[in-house]
Amino acid sequence: MKELEERINKDGRVLGKDVLKVDSFLNHQIDPVLMDKMGNEFYQHFKDSGITKVLTVESSGIAPAVMTGLKFEVPVVFARKHKSITLKDDLYTSEVYSFTKKTANHISIAKKYLSADDKVLIIDDFLANGQAVNGLNDIIKDAGASLAGIGIVIEKSFQKGRQLIDKAGIPIYSLARIKAFDNGQVVFEPEND
């Protein structure tokens, strides 16, 4: 998505070897007009996949997920993060390790909001090592639902998440794919559609 790549070049800040800060339009301050366009991009890509539900993780995934859900006119569910979790019968739970923060979070979704009939589109702001996507996919499996696809705003293609998803044969569409950070500059993969 050309407009997103331009925005990353303009407003993103590269920190160290593998961190991109985009809190001016995605993670803390949000540009809702851009989110709306992203929602449309995801819709155009997955519109024939029979999506019945959009799934994400709080908090940064919520804005792009809700805009995507609006285009599909399907419910959006956001998994809640917890430091620790007491097992409850009415929750699906999974563990998500954050390499950036070096901590494990638990995520949970109320069982009543995910059923075996659901065809789920996962939407998230970043894909790095694929931990959040894995956690959500575990929950989808527990519910007996099916994962129809994954939509990512910014993919760091040099980390292992993308490879794992491709290997599992899951359809994935990332709006911006970062090949590398080169001296504080962002190098994108060539656009393929």
Added chain:
Amino acid sequence: MKELEERINKDGRVLGKDVLKVDSFLNHQIDPVLMDKMGNEFYQHFKDSGITKVLTVESSGIAPAVMTGLKFEVPVVFARKHKSITLKDDLYTSEVYSFTKKTANHISIAKKYLSADDKVLIIDDFLANGQAVNGLNDIIKDAGASLAGIGIVIEKSFQKGRQLIDKAGIPIYSLARIKAFDNGQVVFEPEND
């Protein structure tokens, strides 16, 4: 907002004396089509107030705030919650006490995303005792920005938040105003516009 009141009657669950669970369309599962209509309601009400920024608190405020920001075509900033906070020069911070959870949270906003030129519309999912609104207002004051209005999805009018805001003379618009819970049923205030 008639449609919201009907949805609360249909899908809301009253717990005890003062808790309304709406996690089927607002707090956990989100109905994005309803959020879009809410954004439009807030826009219609505040469209002549010169709003430059929408402010909310993660996570449940994000969906209605982003839809509202989309109508105004202005940035949305969500305050982050922390259990504790180490003072940082680049953050505005404030304390928010939750009567429901009986814990104090800190909320923070990066200084660069709020300036003295901003006319802010606060959007939040619930208004009860007004703690979150107070916390955000403290941050707005610290930034030298001005608070142009408050938009609330569901107001529990029998708790003290509404009264405090009216007393302070701040324009407020709530899409659903709950007068009381009567035997597990929701009693709404009469609509005034």
